[in-house]
Each structure stands twice: as structure tokens, then as C-alpha cells.
Amino acid sequence: MVRSTLILIGYWAGERAEGWPSPEDFxxxxxxxxxxxxVGNYLRRGFVARAYMGLSPCRICGRHNGSLELSDGTYIWPEGLAHYVADHGVRPPEPFVSHAWAMIDAFEAARRDESWWRSQYH
Known part of the structure; x- marks a missing residue:
């Protein structure tokens, strides 16, 4: 279920983006x-919530980091956040890391119910 307000994470200070934190601080x-x-894989597997024109550069190395926002229904982040995690060791705040683990654990523990799909065959 998607919340009516998604928690934004992973936006960084830049030339035209004042007031955001610096990735180096993380x-x-x-x-x-x-x-x-x-955590990096979790971030890559979010679903596309929004698409923008143009590419956002990595604030550390300058590589193009995409133009999408991804979400898991609770948090929303730029697709490039996975790059910061994987390539630069940027660690999101603990509440997000714990949330990611909880979501992964919930999916791994979930049982499969085949009855609905089987009932669709006539």
C-alpha cells in the first residue's frame, strides 16, 4: 500500500540545489x-514513481545518475541513490536501512497463495 505522503531520501546539495545535505557526510x-x-540492490528494485527530463549528475564523481524517482510505497528516492551506496559507500540513515531490511524479511517470510491464480483458469 502506498502512503499518501512518501518520505524523500537521497537528494543532495549542488549548484542549483541548495539546502540539501552533502553525500560526503553520509x-x-x-x-x-x-x-x-x-541496501543498494533494494534501492535498484524500487518501482518507477516519476520520470523527469534530463540527467542528474553524481555529486561525487560526476557520472550521469538517471532521471527517475523510485519508491517502495513508503520512501521515494532518485534512481542514482543506489550508485552512491554501491560506488561511494554512502550509507542512508538507519531508519531507512532498517526499513529496507524489514521489507526484505517480510517478502522472504511471506507464504505463496496459488489458489487465486489457479482459479482463473476456466
Missing amino acids: IDVGWDVDERDV
Whole structure:
């Protein structure tokens, strides 16, 4: 279920983007690599919530970071956030990391109900 207000995460200060945090402030060189990979993959698997014209550059290395916003129904983030996590070790705040783990755990624990799909065959 999608919330009526999505929590924005992963926007950074830049030339025409004042008032946002700097990605460098979130770099965690001691972050567990396995957890970083899980969070990065979670971010890449969000569904497309919005598409914009133009590409956003990475504030650290300058590479093009896409033009989409992705969401999981609770949070919304630019598609390039996965790049910051994977390539620069930017660690999102703990509430987001915990949320990502909880969502992954919920999907892994969920049972499959085949009855509805089987009932569609006539």
C-alpha cells in the first residue's frame, strides 16, 4: 500500500540545489559490505514513481545518475541513490536501512497463495 505522503531520501546539495545535505557526510567506510550490497540492490528494485527530463549528475564523481524517482510505497528516492551506496559507500540513515531490511524479511517470510491464480483458469 502506498502512503499518501512518501518520505524523500537521497537528494543532495549542488549548484542549483541548495539546502540539501552533502553525500560526503553520509560516507561510511566501515559499513559492512554485505549490508551495503543488500541496501543498494533494494534501492535498484524500487518501482518507477516519476520520470523527469534530463540527467542528474553524481555529486561525487560526476557520472550521469538517471532521471527517475523510485519508491517502495513508503520512501521515494532518485534512481542514482543506489550508485552512491554501491560506488561511494554512502550509507542512508538507519531508519531507512532498517526499513529496507524489514521489507526484505517480510517478502522472504511471506507464504505463496496459488489458489487465486489457479482459479482463473476456466
